[in-house]
Amino acid sequence: MITHHSRLLVLHGPNLNLLGSREPEVYGTMTLAELNSEIEQFAALKRAEVRIYQSNHEGKLIDLIHEHADWAEGIVINPAALTHYSYALRDAVTAVGLPTVEVHLSNIEEREPFRRCSVIRPVCIGQIHGKGLQSYLRGIELLLGEEEG
Numbered sequence: 001m002i003t004h005h006s007r008l009l010v011l012h013g014p015n016l017n018l019l020g021s022r023e024p025e026v027y028g029t030m031t032l033a034e035l036n037s038e039i040e041q042f043a044a045l046k047r048a049e050v051r052i053y054q055s056n057h058e059g060k061l062i063d064l065i066h067e068h069a070d071w072a073e074g075i076v077i078n079p080a081a082l083t084h085y086s087y088a089l090r091d092a093v094t095a096v097g098l099p100t101v102e103v104h105l106s107n108i109e110e111r112e113p114f115r116r117c118s119v120i121r122p123v124c125i126g127q128i129h130g131k132g133l134q135s136y137l138r139g140i141e142l143l144l145g146e147e148e149g
Helices: 030-045 058-067 080-084 087-096 133-143
Strands: 007-012 049-054 074-078 098-103 126-129
Touching: 007 058, 007 126, 007 133, 030 049, 030 087, 030 133, 049 074, 074 087, 098 133, 126 133
Parallel strands: 007 049, 007 074, 074 098, 098 126
Antiparallel strands: none
């Protein structure tokens, strides 16, 4: 469990830069900028500092995890499609040893069968999905010890 005044890394994976216009029936109409603003406001209320990044590139997400290993005390990650096959991203999470929560905007259990498999989940302290913005906020609370995974 992390205490308040914590430093959290929030990572958004591939295609999340298209939020608001990408399949709004699945992902909603909130843009990535709006999502990030809500995350920042929520974190501030919880007295946690966040650094938020989005990348469409697996290697960039891995680099961000490595670069923040000494700064961050926990990670909230939406690996997007990388969820299903990125052992490299999984290894990065394992390598830095930070408590990590995997989040998804949509309910991955009610979508295509391939979306139900996560290679990232086994190295995380929890997975939260299907709650839109609340997936991220509950992920922050889980890292802060305020919610169960």
